[in-house]
Amino acid sequence: MSEVRWGIIGTGTIAKAFAADFRYAKTGELRAVASRDKGSxxxxxxxxxxxxxMVDYFSLINSHEVDVIYIAVPHVFHFELTKACILAGKHVLCEKPFTLNQAQAKELFELAQAKEVFVMEAMWSRFNPAVEQALEWVEEGEIGNAQSVQASFGFALEQDPSHRLFNRELGGGALLDVGIYPIFLAQLIFGKPDFVQNQAVVGDTDVDLLEQLLLGWDGGQLASLExxxxxxxxxxxxxSGTHGYIEFDKEWYKAKAITLCKQDGSEHTMTFDFQGVGYQFEVEEVNRCIQEGVLQSPNHLWEDTLNLLSTMDEIRQDIGVSYPGEPELYEMDVEHHHHEHNHHHKH
Structure with missing residues (x-):
């Protein structure tokens, strides 16, 4: 099959980072970009x-010039645009979080199955060589039985109500944007958690600004995330495991080095000398899957995305952060949740 041809919807920060790394991908061709602003x-x-x-998303979605579309617009638009791409028979790589909630994602995956198009959440860190190495070490028993994960992702922004991340209308908040990464890492190692507890600070614009999460599994594993x-x-x-621990370099989600620290004090560091930030690895994965004719990546399954959204739905339901047009989140049976441990502070 000839090169997989790509189009990008959106021209913001993430779209630029993705396009910059695309040149390092061994496969694929970046052919088109769409923004509602012609200058952009x-x-x-x-x-x-x-x-x-192109100045119209739908011109790109319906274009015969592209096979797969990368969606890099604010979270609230992911569902509609992914749906339009699937209906047009286009493969999709949609920026994380794939949708606002699990119900939306289920609908899209069912549609992708029916239309037989490849769809993946752009959980690019899954394909980072350091993350792959960590998973390999855990699976090989290098740290004994993995028992806990500690991870953070956060940065300080000015609290500008119009900024996408502070704007409820655009799906703002820390959890969906950056909290998804530490949750992803914990669930990559231990699967979907059996217990979810949290403390969160919700701001004046009704989005979450800061949270600490404690996930637990019936097997006795824990994750402490921020x-x-x-x-x-x-x-x-x-x-951390029973015989040692694995430590990522700073900015773990795009780390270029990782260290295996054994109980006896010995350390072994592996360095990965890749160019750019690492978006090229998810591009190669998508190209491979499309050429093999599979509808989902075995390395980031639809089920993995649903499990991530399920955890985040539970946290948001508990802290009371919702987005326009998603009443279905609150119809879940509240009896199953442990509210007494969770105290939320307005910031």
């Missing part, structure tokens, strides 16, 4: 050497 589309196309700049859009976090991650 043209400038983006020029900056990254993209042939087609997410923030108002404090600069160390952005470190450690996986």
């Amino acid at each position: 589309a043209d400038a983006f196309a020029e900056q990254f050497g993209i042939e087609l700049a 997410a923030s859009i108002i404090t600069q976090q160390p952005n470190r991650a450690v996986i």
